[in-house]
Amino acid sequence: MEKDQDKIINDITTGEYKYGFFSDIETDKIPKGLSEEVVRIISAKKNEPDWLLEFRLKAYRHWLKMKMPAWANLKIPPIDYQEIIFYAAPRNKPAYEGPDSIDPELKRTFDKLGIPLEEQKHLAGFAVDAVMDSISVKTTFRETLAESGIIFCSFSDAVKEYPDLVKRYMGTVVPYTDNFFASLNSAVFSDGSFCYIPKGVRCPMELSTYFRINSANTGQFERTLLVADEESYVSYLEGCTAPMRDEHQLHAAVVEIIAEKNAEVKYSTVQNWYPGDKNGKGGIFNFVTKRGMCRGDNSKISWTQVETGSAITWKYPSCILRGDNSTGEFYSVAVTNNYQQADTGTKMMHIGKNSKSTIVSKGIAAGHGQNSYRGLVKVMKNATGCRNFSQCDSLLMGDKCGAHTFPYIEVDNQSSIVEHEATTSRIGEDQIFYCNQRGISTEDAIGLIVNGYAREVINKLPMEFAVEAQKLLQISLEGSVG
Amino acid sequence: MLVIKNLKVEIDGKIILKGISLEIKAGEIHAIMGPNGSGKSTLAAVLAGREFARVTEGTVTYMGKNLLEMAPEDRAKEGIFLGFQYPIEIPGVSMVNFMKTAVNEHRKHKGLEPVSASDFLKMMREKKELVEIDSKLANRSVNEGYSGGEKKKNEIFQMAMLEPRLAILDETDSGLDIDALKIVARGVNKLKRPDNSAIIITHYQRLLDFIIPDVVHVLFDGRIVRTAGKELAHELEAKGYDWIKRDMDKNDQS
Numbered sequence: 001m002e003k004d005q006d007k008i009i010n011d012i013t014t015g016e017y018k019y020g021f022f023s024d025i026e027t028d029k030i031p032k033g034l035s036e037e038v039v040r041i042i043s044a045k046k047n048e049p050d051w052l053l054e055f056r057l058k059a060y061r062h063w064l065k066m067k068m069p070a071w072a073n074l075k076i077p078p079i080d081y082q083e084i085i086f087y088a089a090p091r092n093k094p095a096y097e098g099p100d101s102i103d104p105e106l107k108r109t110f111d112k113l114g115i116p117l118e119e120q121k122h123l124a125g126f127a128v129d130a131v132m133d134s135i136s137v138k139t140t141f142r143e144t145l146a147e148s149g150i151i152f153c154s155f156s157d158a159v160k161e162y163p164d165l166v167k168r169y170m171g172t173v174v175p176y177t178d179n180f181f182a183s184l185n186s187a188v189f190s191d192g193s194f195c196y197i198p199k200g201v202r203c204p205m206e207l208s209t210y211f212r213i214n215s216a217n218t219g220q221f222e223r224t225l226l227v228a229d230e231e232s233y234v235s236y237l238e239g240c241t242a243p244m245r246d247e248h249q250l251h252a253a254v255v256e257i258i259a260e261k262n263a264e265v266k267y268s269t270v271q272n273w274y275p276g277d278k279n280g281k282g283g284i285f286n287f288v289t290k291r292g293m294c295r296g297d298n299s300k301i302s303w304t305q306v307e308t309g310s311a312i313t314w315k316y317p318s319c320i321l322r323g324d325n326s327t328g329e330f331y332s333v334a335v336t337n338n339y340q341q342a343d344t345g346t347k348m349m350h351i352g353k354n355s356k357s358t359i360v361s362k363g364i365a366a367g368h369g370q371n372s373y374r375g376l377v378k379v380m381k382n383a384t385g386c387r388n389f390s391q392c393d394s395l396l397m398g399d400k401c402g403a404h405t406f407p408y409i410e411v412d413n414q415s416s417i418v419e420h421e422a423t424t425s426r427i428g429e430d431q432i433f434y435c436n437q438r439g440i441s442t443e444d445a446i447g448l449i450v451n452g453y454a455r456e457v458i459n460k461l462p463m464e465f466a467v468e469a470q471k472l473l474q475i476s477l478e479g480s481v482g
Numbered sequence: 483m484l485v486i487k488n489l490k491v492e493i494d495g496k497i498i499l500k501g502i503s504l505e506i507k508a509g510e511i512h513a514i515m516g517p518n519g520s521g522k523s524t525l526a527a528v529l530a531g532r533e534f535a536r537v538t539e540g541t542v543t544y545m546g547k548n549l550l551e552m553a554p555e556d557r558a559k560e561g562i563f564l565g566f567q568y569p570i571e572i573p574g575v576s577m578v579n580f581m582k583t584a585v586n587e588h589r590k591h592k593g594l595e596p597v598s599a600s601d602f603l604k605m606m607r608e609k610k611e612l613v614e615i616d617s618k619l620a621n622r623s624v625n626e627g628y629s630g631g632e633k634k635k636n637e638i639f640q641m642a643m644l645e646p647r648l649a650i651l652d653e654t655d656s657g658l659d660i661d662a663l664k665i666v667a668r669g670v671n672k673l674k675r676p677d678n679s680a681i682i683i684t685h686y687q688r689l690l691d692f693i694i695p696d697v698v699h700v701l702f703d704g705r706i707v708r709t710a711g712k713e714l715a716h717e718l719e720a721k722g723y724d725w726i727k728r729d730m731d732k733n734d735q736s
Contacts, residue, residue: 436554438584452574
């Protein structure tokens with residue numbers, strides 16, 4: 001048996017990363033490095049109003065005083081911020097065919113990624129904001145959505161066209177002082193998506209942002225701001241990929257969600273950044289701050305994430321449950337194979353009375369992967385009658401990987417109920433053999449077992465993406481059992 | 483159908499099978515009996531393709547092919563079915579999904595299209611009746627939380643779904659009460675066809691009251707020490723394995 005185990009572990013190889021290509025696109029880059037000057041250059045490139053430049057500078061000056069957080073269960077090599085290019089924008093060819101035309105090479109890139117930028121070609125019911133490196137290159141269905149009063153555009157356009165909305169909400173959920181990477185993002189963010197759903201509107205299609213890192217040595221720093229006004233509903237999805245490169249690239253994003261009274265926001269992520277090779281070389285550092293605020297009573301924010309990519313993931317999509325009877329949800333599947341590391345989880349801050357939260361976290365570790373769940377459930381003194389249920393499961397493949405759980409629970413009143421359940425299991429050789437004996441190959445057996453394990457989370461994704469996510473899970477673990 | 487010649491097998495350096503030869507023809511049911519530790523389950527494991535059992539000598543020919551060179555899943559698709567002594571639990575994978583995947587793999591192997599959802603459900607219903615298992619079972623995860631008897635019936639159910647050419651039932655009777663035993667036996671008997679065969683591995687004779695074997699082998703200390711008709715099972719039941727042992731010692735001395 002021992003020998004078999006060793007064989008299984010030694011046979012670990014990476015599955016093919018399908019999105020590792022590089023597109024040769026003419027790119028407008030600024031010199032590498034970070035300084036106040038760079039912050040000003042980025043702001044100037046985007047013709048930003050003074051208030052936004054001020055915001056950036058305050059963030060930058062604050063960031064200078066901060067230190068990289070060391071509490072995560074991650075081994076992060078030192079990052080030299082003077083070696084990163086903070087702004088790289090694909091240069092749009094002159095628009096002869098009208099304002100909506102885009103560079104054919106860009107279009108080809110997104111076609112290859114399965115994200116057609118022409119509306120007629122796109123999956124029915126999905127609107128996309130496509131972000132390459134530092135800028136949004138195209139937002140589809142803007143006009144269609146505008147008919148219902150929905151604003152869906154790049155962050156830069158929002159700053160120009162809806163400055164009041166941006167000003168009112170930006171930084172209210174993730175202030176520029178929040179944490180090291182959020183401060184960095186606030187200083188240098190280049191683009192992202194903005195979405196506003198007006199009162200009483202149910203968004204008729206899925207909104208999505210597709211992030212692509214293309215240029216070498218660049219970091220991607222984008223902001224997403226999503227506001228659901230009273231009685232509105234929106235389902236939002238983001239996906240991401242990057243070329244295969246030997247060096248690490250930094251992705252430090254900020255996502256802020258605001259849900260007003262009776263509003264509901266569903267935010268799903270299928271994260272497939274380049275994870276590095278099987279020896280742990282290269283890959284994206286995915287250091288992201290995502291937080292939603294249930295501002296109004298009865299509001300609801302639901303996070304679903306399938307994290308298969310990145311060399312290192314540091315990410316805690318959280319909910320501040322300020323409204324009474326508000327609901328926060330977090331459903332997560334995180335895979336770490338080869339030398340990937342993930343420290344991910346959520347914070348549920350119960351401030352409103354009778355607020356509810358659900359946490360379902362499924363970690364999968366294979367190869368030398370390290371997978372940590374970190375979560376905080378905090379119930380404030382006045383938040384009476386709250387309810388939380390947490391379930392944190394870990395699945396291990398082989399004996400060189402690790403699963404860790406760091407649940408923190410702080411309850412400051414007597415009338416709230418908090419439950420936490422956790423399991424750790426292993427994909428056994430005997431389970432695989434059982435499948436083999438019924439005619440199912442080892443790869444398919446792993447897919448079957450892993451998808452069975454992650455089913456609760458996958459089911460929360462919009463249907464088209466659930467199928468994609470299932471395939472992705474299987475591919476990410478390809479070769480992890482011999 | 484299956485020809486085993488001088489098969490020697492070791493596990494972790496320990497010799498378990500010390501030269502087994504037997505031949506199974508289409509339509510035959512062979513029983514392999516023997517005390518604990520005699521190598522019965524090892525033989526089943528080798529035929530199904532478990533890697534921990536290392537073949538050091540001998541050949542196994544199945545349908546004219548070298549079985550030992552085939553991957554476990556290919557053996558399964560070529561019609562070898564192993565009813566596990568301890569069926570494995572797979573949490574989160576529903577019985578429906580599991581069986582559908584397996585059935586479609588078998589169909590693909592035969593060059594057939596995947597089974598339609600309605601045909602598949604009909605097939606499930608029919609086969610479930612055969613082994614009298616709870617129809618709710620289909621929605622549960624594979625073997626998870628099943629009782630011992632349910633697990634064994636579930637093995638026979640899977641066998642019915644996959645319609646193997648050669649079924650190897652490894653102590654399917656152990657831990658079953660008499661009613662469950664009868665159901666399992668009835669399932670096996672109903673699935674019997676002139677062109678398929680079975681190896682029934684058992685410690686006790688009682689299963690063989692319900693499934694009548696054509697040939698009975700006694701496996702002892704890694705060797706087949708007796709081969710005879712169905713009456714051998716009764717003799718064993720009456721005299722116990724010690725009888726074989728004494729008999730062998732006598733032979734050794736003479």
